[in-house]
Amino acid sequence: MTKPVEWVGSSYKDFTAFPDLVQDTMGYALYMAQTGRTHAAAKPLKGFGGAGVLEIIEDDRDGTYRTVYTVKFERAVYVLHAFQKKSKRGIQTPREELEVIRRRLRIAEQDVLTRRREKMKKKAATAIRRGTKNIFADLGYADADTHLLKAQLMSRVQDTLTARKLNQTEAARIMGVSQPDVSRMLKGQFRDMSVERMLRMLARLGCDVGIVVRQQGRRKAFIPIHVEAVRQQ
Numbered sequence: 001m002t003k004p005v006e007w008v009g010s011s012y013k014d015f016t017a018f019p020d021l022v023q024d025t026m027g028y029a030l031y032m033a034q035t036g037r038t039h040a041a042a043k044p045l046k047g048f049g050g051a052g053v054l055e056i057i058e059d060d061r062d063g064t065y066r067t068v069y070t071v072k073f074e075r076a077v078y079v080l081h082a083f084q085k086k087s088k089r090g091i092q093t094p095r096e097e098l099e100v101i102r103r104r105l106r107i108a109e110q111d112v113l114t115r116r117r118e119k120m121k122k123k124a125a126t127a128i129r130r131g132t133k134n135i136f137a138d139l140g141y142a143d144a145d146t147h148l149l150k151a152q153l154m155s156r157v158q159d160t161l162t163a164r165k166l167n168q169t170e171a172a173r174i175m176g177v178s179q180p181d182v183s184r185m186l187k188g189q190f191r192d193m194s195v196e197r198m199l200r201m202l203a204r205l206g207c208d209v210g211i212v213v214r215q216q217g218r219r220k221a222f223i224p225i226h227v228e229a230v231r232q233q
Contacts, residue, residue, distance in 0.1 A: 005131040006076045008104040012129045015082035028188025031151045078108040153198040160205045175201040
């Protein structure tokens, strides 16, 4: 089941102001959260009682970028906050940012309750930007359907590397790419990688890949694509 992504407060506006490569990494991390997985860069945020609230951290030459989201709720992934930590001192999340996260988590909790009761309050609705099951369409990617397909293929690559217990150097040799390319792609930075090349990489990893396209009505914002990658015996 793929969950939609909901954006609380100014989180969508703040997130889309991040540099493209940072958005690529964090967008892929949110895609993984939508499908019940956890990106390597996503860690539980201390002080929120376990793994229900996670923080993605990505460095850039202009500073460190952070996005906080919660998977506590069954119906959606809620992005609570997105901000740049410019200070080079310490790695802890600043206290004022934690207060924003706590306040927006309460908004998300209220949103879940009111939706269950089918009595959405105007205040809750205006505080949250609704998303779809295609995070890349929500973020305005030029070819969002193709990028979603790439994300699905890359998640199968990750599953295969895990199943075969391959490190990045071994994976690079088998797939015919460099180790830095493997590292970059696993982070989610595969915007310049073609679908055909990803399919060849899966084939080299011993997978038979089938792509099934299902049209689910004219009102859908995108065409769902189911990717099957089965290891050859």
